[in-house]
Amino acid sequence: MLLRLNTIASIAAGLSIVSAQTFQRLGTCPDLGCILPPDQQDFLPGQQFDIRFEVHAPKNGSEAYNAGVPDEQFTVTIQKEGGAAAQSVASFFKQPEPPLEKWTFKWYEDLFAQDAKNSSVVNVASKIYRRVALYEPGNYVVTLSAYGGAKKTIANWTVRPLAAEKRAKNVILFIGDGMTTNMITAARLLAHKTVNGRYQSLLQLDKFPIIGHQMSHSIDSFITDSANSASALYSGHKSTVNAMGVYADSSPDLYDDPKVETVVELLKRIWGSAWGAVSTAFIADATPIALTAHTRSRYAYGPLIDQALHGVTNYSWTNHGGPDAYFGGGAEQFLPGSGSYLGKDYYAEFQKQGYALSLNKTSLAKLDNSTKALGIFCKSNLPVWLDRNVYTDNLKKQTNDPAGAKAAATDLPGLKEMTLKAVDILHQRGGDKGFFLMAEAASIDKQMHVLDYDRALGDLLELDDTVQATIAKLKALGELDNTLIVVTADHGHGFDVFGNADTKYLAAQKDDRKKRDAIGVYQNSGLSEYTVEVPGVSYGTGANFPVNWDPRYVIAAGLGANPDHREDYRVNKEGSRLPAVAATNTTDYYVNPADNPDGFVVNGTLPVNEAQGVHSLTDVPVYAWGPCQEVFGGTYSNIDVFYKIANCLGLAHGKNTTSGVCNK
Ligand SMILES: *[C@@H]1O[C@H](CO)[C@@H](O)[C@H](O)[C@H]1NC(C)=O
Ligand SMILES: *[C@@H]1O[C@H](CO)[C@@H](O)[C@H](O)[C@H]1NC(C)=O
Numbered sequence: 231m232l233l234r235l236n237t238i239a240s241i242a243a244g245l246s247i248v249s250a251q252t253f254q255r256l257g258t259c260p261d262l263g264c265i266l267p268p269d270q271q272d273f274l275p276g277q278q279f280d281i282r283f284e285v286h287a288p289k290n291g292s293e294a295y296n297a298g299v300p301d302e303q304f305t306v307t308i309q310k311e312g313g314a315a316a317q318s319v320a321s322f323f324k325q326p327e328p329p330l331e332k333w334t335f336k337w338y339e340d341l342f343a344q345d346a347k348n349s350s351v352v353n354v355a356s357k358i359y360r361r362v363a364l365y366e367p368g369n370y371v372v373t374l375s376a377y378g379g380a381k382k383t384i385a386n387w388t389v390r391p392l393a394a395e396k397r398a399k400n401v402i403l404f405i406g407d408g409m410t411t412n413m414i415t416a417a418r419l420l421a422h423k424t425v426n427g428r429y430q431s432l433l434q435l436d437k438f439p440i441i442g443h444q445m446s447h448s449i450d451s452f453i454t455d456s457a458n459s460a461s462a463l464y465s466g467h468k469s470t471v472n473a474m475g476v477y478a479d480s481s482p483d484l485y486d487d488p489k490v491e492t493v494v495e496l497l498k499r500i501w502g503s504a505w506g507a508v509s510t511a512f513i514a515d516a517t518p519i520a521l522t523a524h525t526r527s528r529y530a531y532g533p534l535i536d537q538a539l540h541g542v543t544n545y546s547w548t549n550h551g552g553p554d555a556y557f558g559g560g561a562e563q564f565l566p567g568s569g570s571y572l573g574k575d576y577y578a579e580f581q582k583q584g585y586a587l588s589l590n591k592t593s594l595a596k597l598d599n600s601t602k603a604l605g606i607f608c609k610s611n612l613p614v615w616l617d618r619n620v621y622t623d624n625l626k627k628q629t630n631d632p633a634g635a636k637a638a639a640t641d642l643p644g645l646k647e648m649t650l651k652a653v654d655i656l657h658q659r660g661g662d663k664g665f666f667l668m669a670e671a672a673s674i675d676k677q678m679h680v681l682d683y684d685r686a687l688g689d690l691l692e693l694d695d696t697v698q699a700t701i702a703k704l705k706a707l708g709e710l711d712n713t714l715i716v717v718t719a720d721h722g723h724g725f726d727v728f729g730n731a732d733t734k735y736l737a738a739q740k741d742d743r744k745k746r747d748a749i750g751v752y753q754n755s756g757l758s759e760y761t762v763e764v765p766g767v768s769y770g771t772g773a774n775f776p777v778n779w780d781p782r783y784v785i786a787a788g789l790g791a792n793p794d795h796r797e798d799y800r801v802n803k804e805g806s807r808l809p810a811v812a813a814t815n816t817t818d819y820y821v822n823p824a825d826n827p828d829g830f831v832v833n834g835t836l837p838v839n840e841a842q843g844v845h846s847l848t849d850v851p852v853y854a855w856g857p858c859q860e861v862f863g864g865t866y867s868n869i870d871v872f873y874k875i876a877n878c879l880g881l882a883h884g885k886n887t888t889s890g891v892c893n894k
């Protein structure tokens with residue numbers, strides 16, 4: 231998705247300050263003292279992490295303190311509740327005292343300060359303790375004391391119970407990016423017939439035995455993005471918008487922030503299992519890359535592909551061994567050039583590490599199941615299901631060949647082909663040690679951002695079809711009973727359907743208010759026409775999809791947050807929508823005159839520099855099937871998804887367990 235970089239980013243070297251108070255000096259950092267991980271954080275026993283301490287001395291602005299001179303003599307202690315007396319962090323973790331670091335950053339205190347370009351200046355003294363772990367469950371109190379005790383910051387941490395028994399051999403985590411219950415409901419309406427109010431068939435998701443809800447807040451803002459929400463799902467640690475696998479610090483370096491170990495790093499270190507990621511996005515995008523990424527900036531695409539292959543090489547850190555199957559789009563980060571890390575050819579870098587390479591659907595199917603595989607099928611995101619299956623002429627308009635030719639990629643797999651092949655490879659390569667696979671339906675989110683509801687719902691139905699096919703595949707492999715399947719989202723959008731629209735009547739009216747009379751609400755909303763066969767019209771896409779994407783009566787839908795745009799509610803046959811365009815040489819977005827010209831104007835609710843819809847607050851559903859399914863009922867935080875999966879995989883180990891996880 232397209233997230234605007236905060237304007238302050240250029241000043242503060244990428245420091246992300248997005249918060250409930252518009253701007254914060256640094257999220258999670260009260261009282262001029264920062265402990266990262268901060269107060270209220272949970273840990274898996276034995277999970278590796280870094281601890282950063284920062285002492286802030288604002289030179290000016292509302293918090294000006296100590297003439298802008300940070301205390302360099304600050305002390306840091308840790309104590310286990312009910313345990314021995316507090317001791318220094320260095321002695322507790324048996325580490326040498328790390329060197330003192332110093333830097334300066336700037337930030338805006340509010341919108342008035344931003345308009346006036348009046349930034350506040352903060353000087354910082356800091357230390358970081360790298361790669362430590364807490365093995366004993368319980369509560370820990372970490373204290374940072376600065377300026378001779380005048381400023382004290384406390385963090386209470388909880389190490390969760392041990393759970394070393396492995397109950398699931400394999401885990402498949404499906405993420406419908408941006409997917410909400412409202413979208414699932416709309417997708418069901420499009421693809422499944424009702425008779426007198428009763429559905430004659432259901433989604434695969436409807437057949438899952440357990441459903442729960444997760445709360446998606448970021449650590450310092452109540453609207454999340456896909457980077458830190460994916461990171462919460464994979465590591466059990468919340469973070470800041472745009473950050474992954476780290477707690478965001480205020481230093482200028484985007485890669486030195488305190489890290490937390492992710493599920494694939496744990497799984498590799500403890501069990502040596504196979505793991506993979508599949509996405510319909512470019513593979514360096516937040517949801518797939520957060521499995522291995524440790525950075526404050528999701529936009530560091532090239533370096534993050536290097537981290538996916540080699541792990542974090544610049545700091546002592548646990549390695550994940552590289553993915554066993556890695557399928558998606560995003561050739562820009564692999565072709566040598568400005569998009570790849572240090573300009574290198576990452577197809578070749580992967581091949582040097584023993585990877586088989588596939589650049590199209592035909593060769594994907596033929597990949598050897600026993601060899602590590604990289605499959606990159608186009609530049610940017612994969613074209614969506616609707617364009618790959620129904621409006622296929624749109625594929626030819628692209629210049630997205632994964633080998634870099636000025637041509638269109640046309641031999642494209644979808645989520646289903648990539649996921650099923652990944653299961654074959656991971657099953658073979660994981661053997662008795664099992665596997666972890668994350669498969670993402672990315673364009674539910676991407677198409678909701680551009681208000682293209684049909685393309686978003688098409689990809690949601692593709693996800694459902696993929697989940698169904700995966701269950702059948704696991705059954706055929708004899709692995710269904712060994713595999714925990716979780717289907718969830720990372721966040722939502724404020725989407726819903728409120729009636730139908732008579733597209734013929736709407737197009738025939740001249741003025742915007744009259745066009746709105748085409749919308750039928752309550753008893754006039756009628757029934758879905760997407761499931762009614764039209765003689766001579768067949769897309770041949772099977773039972774899990776609509777038989778008619780362009781009926782006269784369509785769903786009338788919308789989002790709670792959008793730019794100025796025009797609605798006619800008809801499917802966009804020529805390709806994805808571009809709802810708003812900027813006035814010449816500005817970032818002021820207005821209705822795109824070329825989008826739905828026969829529709830009526832819907833004025834935006836967002837700042838006028840937003841070109842697209844944005845994420846919303848809603849809890850998102852969690853569907854579970856297989857070993858440990860029972861723990862997924864109820865309402866919980868997004869980080870709990872990680873703890874539930876980690877416990878089911880037996881990743882919560884004390885130092886003393888026989889599997890011997892201590893820095894193996
Ligand atoms: C900058 O902000 C401070 C308060 O934080 C205020 O006293 C000062 O007048 C502002 N300067 C300008 C140029 O707006
Ligand atoms: C803080 O000082 C800098 C100069 O170092 C100045 O540019 C800035 O406007 C000051 N900010 C405030 C809020 O006074």
Ligand SMILES: *[C@@H]1O[C@H](CO)[C@@H](O)[C@H](O)[C@H]1NC(C)=O
Pocket residue numbers: 269311371384385386
């Ligand atoms: C943190 O722990 C201390 C000591 O156990 C306790 O006094 C304090 O109330 C706790 N704070 C929070 C926010 O839980």
Ligand SMILES: *[C@@H]1O[C@H](CO)[C@@H](O)[C@H](O)[C@H]1NC(C)=O
Pocket residue numbers: 485533544
């Ligand atoms: C890693 O360190 C090298 C050498 O200092 C530097 O050139 C490179 O940019 C660093 N990479 C990242 C991702 O920080």
Ligand SMILES: *[C@@H]1O[C@H](CO)[C@@H](O)[C@H](O)[C@H]1NC(C)=O
Pocket residue numbers: 589590592593641
């Ligand atoms: C698919 O990839 C294979 C192997 O790289 C290549 O031989 C074949 O020509 C490609 N097919 C298409 C349709 O591009």
Ligand SMILES: *[C@@H]1O[C@H](CO)[C@@H](O)[C@H](O)[C@H]1NC(C)=O
Pocket residue numbers: 595596597598599654707
């Ligand atoms: C991969 O495994 C599947 C079984 O799930 C099998 O049908 C297929 O032929 C294998 N592919 C290759 C290339 O060996």
Ligand SMILES: *[C@@H]1O[C@H](CO)[C@@H](O)[C@H](O)[C@H]1NC(C)=O
Pocket residue numbers: 814815
């Ligand atoms: C827009 O910016 C370009 C490049 O700076 C300039 O050549 C052009 O005249 C500008 N157009 C308008 C309408 O201001």
Ligand SMILES: *[C@@H]1O[C@H](CO)[C@@H](O)[C@H](O)[C@H]1NC(C)=O
Pocket residue numbers: 794795819820821831832833834
């Ligand atoms: C409504 O949208 C139109 C078209 O983009 C725009 O010209 C107008 O300024 C908008 N009205 C408001 C109140 O934003």
Ligand SMILES: *[C@@H]1O[C@H](CO)[C@@H](O)[C@H](O)[C@H]1NC(C)=O
Pocket residue numbers: 885886
């Ligand atoms: C193992 O656990 C016991 C009991 O909790 C403890 O006394 C001992 O120090 C532990 N050993 C190691 C190596 O941590």
